[in-house]
Amino acid sequence: MVKKEKTKRDNPLFVASLEKGVVLLEAFDEGHRRLGLNDLVKLTGLNKSAVQRFLHTWVALGYLSKNAETKLYRLTPKVMSLGYNFLRGERLVEVATPFLLDARERTGNSVYLGTLYDTSIIYLIRLPQRLLLLEGTLPGRRVPAFCGGRAFLSCLDDTEILSILDRSNRSAITPYTITDIDENMREIATVREKGFCISQQEQLMGEIAVSAPVRDLQGVPRAAIYISARITEWPPDRVESELAPIALETAGIISRQL
Amino acid sequence: MVKKEKTKRDNPLFVASLEKGVVLLEAFDEGHRRLGLNDLVKLTGLNKSAVQRFLHTWVALGYLSKNAETKLYRLTPKVMSLGYNFLRGERLVEVATPFLLDARERTGNSVYLGTLYDTSIIYLIRLPQRLLLLEGTLPGRRVPAFCGGRAFLSCLDDTEILSILDRSNRSAITPYTITDIDENMREIATVREKGFCISQQEQLMGEIAVSAPVRDLQGVPRAAIYISARITEWPPDRVESELAPIALETAGIISRQL
Structure with a gap:
């Protein structure tokens, strides 16, 4: 790039x-x-x-x-119009929104849609359930893909992933951020096995998120959907048993409609 | 301008x-x-x-x-970042978000925050409850101020309002859009009396919205909050008795914190 x-x-x-x-x-x-x-x-x-x-x-x-x-x-506020023009033209956003609203209703948690741009995940839709932090509610936010985009990255081939990890500024955002390239690759291997990614407090203390990739009919990764929750109420095994299936199901329905 | x-x-x-x-x-x-x-x-x-x-x-x-x-x-997706940079820097957005979430929870309806730019209202925050139409969920959307911004306009002086109405392309969006300048001024006079604005199907068939202005400590109008609902479930008198007080209260709390 x-x-x-x-x-x-x-x-x-x-x-x-x-x-x-x-x-x-x-x-x-x-x-x-x-x-x-x-x-x-x-x-x-x-x-x-x-x-x-x-x-x-x-x-x-x-x-x-x-x-x-x-x-x-x-x-x-005029700068907002450019983002609107982009969102309005994205069939992905149009297809995904009702299913994200549905996932929010079923889980009682915040639900997001993000896509990869260069070495970042950019959130396109954010449906907050509660206010964890203002940034958590705003579309257009960019977060590093190495710690916030493993579900998306898991769909790319290893050469591409390594290039993104290599070009990323992999500073730790919290004490739990996984910054090491090898550890990131192991996490991504787990995501490939399970089909979803659980990330614990890597970007925000107290927050746990499960994500699953959205691919189009040709198999091209287009985005990832995220369900985020408070780790105090949602320990990893509860996220895995209750939220991960909904994330997978939602990502699957959206994928089939692209 | x-x-x-x-x-x-x-x-x-x-x-x-x-x-x-x-x-x-x-x-x-x-x-x-x-x-x-x-x-x-x-x-x-x-x-x-x-x-x-x-x-x-x-x-x-x-x-x-x-x-x-x-x-x-x-x-x-990079164009989304500019909008994020704007939103992130807006104290108004930071102050308003938790109260908008609260209003959404209390009313079960979609809640928005919009501000005036030139002759348009640009939505900064959109918290959809259900999906009426995709555009209804996207921030950055611009709608004509003459039919979508009367709560905000009611805070300006008549010369300014007339200049905005005059420079606007006042085409009817639905059969219910009020396009006439004199009728618009009468509507705005009603908003000044009541403190809130009810707009019925002026932008979207089947949608009714109540809005109230947000002013800062110096009395300068900064935005308007909107609660929108389906007119079949929410006839105007129900909106006036149940949603208008919540819109006024929410706008008031936000105003006092700016």
């Missing part, structure tokens, strides 16, 4: 000013809600005059707004 | 190539999931070589992907 992107950037077709503009917009990430001119110079490596021009343009296009008092910029 | 944007575009700071790139990405909207080179030339008014360069660049940046067989382009 990285190599491919480099080649594309060297191509004379590549519009460098579009990339710079996008880099500036992407700088408004989790840790950086509100940014000023100098923050953006530091974060993007662009010079001050370029940052000024791109800021002006994003404001004119409606994607950033400027606070008149603080002179700080922030994203506007 | 239109006038202001025009001024910004005439400004020498405006980066025209960024605008062209964004126009191309925005062409992938509801009716246009998959687009080819020639479709994009027609839709954007850009010349073929410009479309080629922007397509190449968006693919390199990861926001579009190309199907090798059909040569058609589509949005990738």
Whole structure:
């Protein structure tokens, strides 16, 4: 991916000013809600005059707004529209939503749909049952695939999985995050055997999740569905006996309709 | 807004190539999931070589992907990340989510949070109870403010409201959509009196919704919360007596915490 992107950037077709503009917009990430001119110079490596021009343009296009008092910029709700355009066009989302609602009702737990992008799982649908943590309720969240995407990864061949694991920043998110490549491969082998993946507190203390892959008719992995619960109420064996069959069944129904 | 944007575009700071790139990405909207080179030339008014360069660049940046067989382009899940960055930075969303979950539990109905952008309401949070229609479950959806945002509009002064109504494309979405400006102003006067808005089948046949505005401590309108239900089970007087108090209470609690 990285190599491919480099080649594309060297191509004379590549519009460098579009990339710079996008880099500036992407700088408004989790840790950086509100940014000023100098923050953006530091974060993007662009010079001050370029940052000024791109800021002006994003404001004119409606994607950033400027606070008149603080002179700080922030994203506007307009950025939500792009995600909506993507979701609306995804047959997967359309097919999956009623079955996810059904799984939420039957289990009393939060149910999600996520897909692989580069080395991350991006959640497309999140149906929270209770509020564990705000991030847990928001679509568009990206989590590392090595610890949050083993059900999806288990459908790829080992070369591909190893490439993703290798390119991932495998820092531990909690004391329980499995970061080692060999251990990850063993976990994935277990997922292949059982058909589902149980992940315990790897991303959030107190949270346990069971996931199962969704493949289309050609067998291509398209997404994974997740049912997440509190580990205090749902110890691993209860998750395996009660939630895993529902996750498998839900993933299966969705798969057959793609 | 239109006038202001025009001024910004005439400004020498405006980066025209960024605008062209964004126009191309925005062409992938509801009716246009998959687009080819020639479709994009027609839709954007850009010349073929410009479309080629922007397509190449968006693919390199990861926001579009190309199907090798059909040569058609589509949005990738990466566009979801921008919406996530926006939502994650919104204190409003963080404060509102637990109260929306609570309102969903108490009423057994779908609960939403939307905010005004230009002449549209953009939904930031959507907690579906059942599936009325897929669009009803997706965040980032834009609906016209004149028929879907009267609770929010009721907090603005009349000059501002009239400007929004005037700039809106007020086509009827259903036979019940109130499109006339004077009728809209009368509806908004009723909302100001009662504090909430009941809208019957104006956007979707069979759906009734009650909404109430959320203002911050300075009294600035920030969003509106919506509870939507099936009109067959929830006739207007039942909505007014049972759902409206919960909408008002929920909007009030959120308002006091902003």
